[in-house]
Amino acid sequence: MKRSLFAALFASALIAGNYITLDNGKVIELRPDGTWQEVKVIKKGNETIAIKPDGTWEKVESKNIEVANKLETNAEAKFKDTPLVQTLIGTWSGDGERYEFTKDKVVFSVKDGHRTKTISGKWSVENIDEKNKTLTLNLAEGARLGFLTFGGEIRKIKIIDDNTIEDITGWDEGKIVTLHRVR
């Protein structure tokens, strides 16, 4: 009895602090039985308290609430290290369009009539045509169900040189936009 009580206390000490903040700001608790639950974290004076869905609560050290590491899927990482794709990293501007590429994120804005359409989020390379130096990019995809994707945009970029790219997405509408690197 004494041994099992000690084991339970030891386990709870291990479990305490198994809280993770997700990308969307929500906090979850990873439970030892392999399940998880969302908890509400509040401040009471100097103490941080996690309120659980079953009505119980627990004091937690705020420093023990980890921030979830960003996950980079194979699809997102695909082709990212190729020289052609590496050329894209940076800011590009021209003729009403602007791209800001970092390794993980893109902000794309384009004049669309009287408004500026902006798309931001993760980006991935769907295809590379090395011969024509053309990249097919999937920007800010919202969700993916197999070959069905929601949200975001597919853009086609042709690399001209280190300082010049062409957005040929609207090629079949007779529209090619030349962008230059912004330093």
Add this chain to the structure above:
Amino acid sequence: MKLAKLSLAALMALGVSAFADVQNIKVSGDAKLFYGTADVDYDENYNKIKDSSLFGKSTSYGQAAFDLAATADLADGVKGKVGITALSTLGLENNLVSDIWAGGTTQTTWWASEAWLAKTFGNTTVKVGRQYLDTPLAFSEKWNIAANSFDAAVVLNNDLPQTTLVAAWIGRGNGAGDYSVVRTVTNGGDSFRTYGSAIQDTLQGKFPGKNVKVAGAYAVAAVTKAIPYTTAQVWYYDVVDIASAWWLQADIDLKEVLPGLTFGAQYADINPASKLEKELSTKLDDAKAWAVKLGYSMDNLKLAAAYSATDKKGPVLVANTATGLKGSQSKLYTEAWWNYGYVSAPDTKTWMVSADYNMEGIADFMAQYTSANQGTTGGDVDMQEFTLAASKSFGNLDTTLAYIYTKADDQNQKSATDKGDGYNMIQVYLTYNF
């Protein structure tokens, strides 16, 4: 029962195999809410407007739109897209507004705005079906809450180095004049008409009792970057039985002179068809225009100054032929931000200056001043417009706030003989992308 189950399984298998060649389906769209209000005192029939202050119901206009589209890679390298657009006032006309942005009706309408297939053979791409176009004299106007589209076939070829050759046939379109941009019909009717019908509407208004025929349009073009630092384009149009037209344009990058400096020149000539002249029993002059533009861009700042002039007796605007002859947007460098149909009108000299500035982390700002001065041969209608706009995105929500000051001889008039007074306008554009 067993047979029925088997049939169902077979049907499902058939369905899966039928879609097995469909890849990379992307579903996306947007929802828009546009609002505008002005302190204009007189309507177009010179009647005093009762509640003419900013945000008053009588002088405000608003509408919502919904776009949903899916693209997919189909079998044998064919790409396809289908899209629908819906317009609704959401009942705003009951409380807040008295006019709409597009479509000409307060009823909810929807239509297939895109439905095309495209296939590339080597350096040649063929795109057939309902699509948006962006050519100098026949294009989809995207300033409004909904854009016009075309039933067309377009062939693009890239065999010549740094050159795109274009051949297009345009059968039908849903373009409409008088700033409406799109023609809509309710009760499931077809809003697309033979290309040229928007011009036909206006011409028959000008020449009552005449039967102006329309039969679609053809266009061929060459766009080349083969000349160093230059993008040159030549377009030829044949709007069957109505007019033929040329559009020449060269945009030169003068970075050898000064990095960021650009120069552009345009020339257009719309020549009315002899068949049309015969039908109208009138000899019509060509509508001609030329324009030049000097631009400079540095980091987040972009400046431009442009000048244009149109021929004295042109019978039509040097503007989009897809949306008729009144209020059509023009691709001339000097085109105003809001008041279309002035810069491109006959006997008009226009100058325009603009500045765009991207204040990182704050917003994109734009200012433009346009002054169009028309000679007495054209009708002596002058127009000055000053616009200030700020755009910012909040996640997936794009917002634009615009202020427009307009002083046009034919707007806000007390009587037909009076020159119109200036007035202010505020517009809000909200677009949620998904």
